[in-house]
Amino acid sequence: MKNRAKIVFLIFYVVVICGCGVFYLAYGRRLYRNICTPQAYSPITGYSAEIVDGIPEGYEYGVPGYKATDGMKVMEITYKLRGVVNEPIEFTGGLCDYYDADGECLDALDRDPAYWAYIDGTVLPPGENVIYREYVLVPEGTESIRAYPSMGENEELLIEL
C-alpha cells in the first residue's frame, strides 16, 4: 500500500516537472509571436496636419459614390516615423483609423494601384526616420480629428490643424 502511494506520488512529480518543461517551450514559442511583431510597437514620433486642395496625385477615394463628397475637404496628415524594432516595416496604407469629434468614422484615401505599381510601400528600416502621409476626407470646417494607430498601444492621437 505504501509502495503504491509512493509510486503514485512519483508519477505525479514526474508529470508536473515534465509539464513545466513543456510549458516553458510552448511559452517561448508564443513569445516570438506576441513580442516579435512590429504591430505591437508604435513608430509614430510626431504628426501634423493641413487641408490640401483636392485629391493628391496617386490617391483615390476608394468607393466613389458610396458617400457624398460634396462639402468634404482633404486633410493631409504628415507622420514622422522611426524604426523602433529590429525588423524593417513596410507601410502600404492604413496607419490609423480616423474619427471626428462626434465619433463618426472618417474615410482615408486609398493609394491608386496604377500609380504605386512599381513603388513598394514606404519601408522603415530599424533606426531610420521617414515621413509618411495619409489623406483623410473631413467635413468642411473641421479643426481637429481623432486617430487611433493600428500599431502599438492604440492610444488616441488628437490631430489638430
Next chain:
Amino acid sequence: MKCGKCGKQFDEAVNGICPMCGQPYSRTGRRLISGDRGIRRGMVLLLLVIAATAAACNMKKRHIAGLYQIVDFESETAETGQMFQINGRRLKVEKAEVVDTSALSGMPKDQKLIAVKVSLMPGDGKRSITTEPGMIYLSDGCICRQWLDERTLDRILSPGEPSDGEEADYSPGEVLTEYDYADDVLLTERRGTFYFLMDEEVQTASISFDQLRREDGISVLEKRVSVPLSFEEGTP
C-alpha cells in the same frame, strides 16, 4: 536501542519499529524518514520547480523583448570610391547617376531611376555563421526605397514608341540584387548596379547596407554602412 522520537528502549532485532510510537528504524539504526515527511519534501521541491519555471519564462520574455526592441548598432559612413567591409564582403560604391528615362514608357510619374554602381570583392576573413545580410536601401531623409528587382526593372525599362527612327532602349548592364551580394560564394571581384526609384525633386540621398546578427531566433541589426550620394545625369 533507544527510539529517537519517544525515547523508549527496545530490541531492534525483534521489533523493526518502536513499540511505543511506531517510528520505523533501518538496519543501521538510523531513523527512517516517515512517509508524510517525504511527501512534504516532494511538494516543496515541486513548488520550487514551478517557481523556477515561472522565473525562467519571465527572464526569457525580457531577453527576447530586449533583443527585438533595442535598436543599437554600429553606424559607419563611407565615401564614394572608398572600400568598406560589411557582411563578410568588401564593397565600394563607385557612383550614382540618374538614368535618362524620357524615352521609356514604363517609368512611374514624378519618379526618377537612380543607378548606383557597386564593386563587390571577397572579404578579408570568413563570414561569421551568425551574420546575415540585411536591407539595402536608398534614403533622402524622408523616404527609404529598396532596390528594384529584375522583373520590375524590365517593366520600367520597356522601350516607348521610337521617335526619329531611333529605337529607345536602355541596357541596365549587370543588375545586382541583395542575393548577389549576400551569396556565400564570392571568389572574385564583381561589378554591378543597384537600381532605385526616387522622387523627382530628390538631389541627394544615401545608400545604406545593413548587416544583421542572428541571436536567439531574432535578426538583430548589428552594423550599417551608409554612403552619401549626389546624382549625376547619366547617358542612356
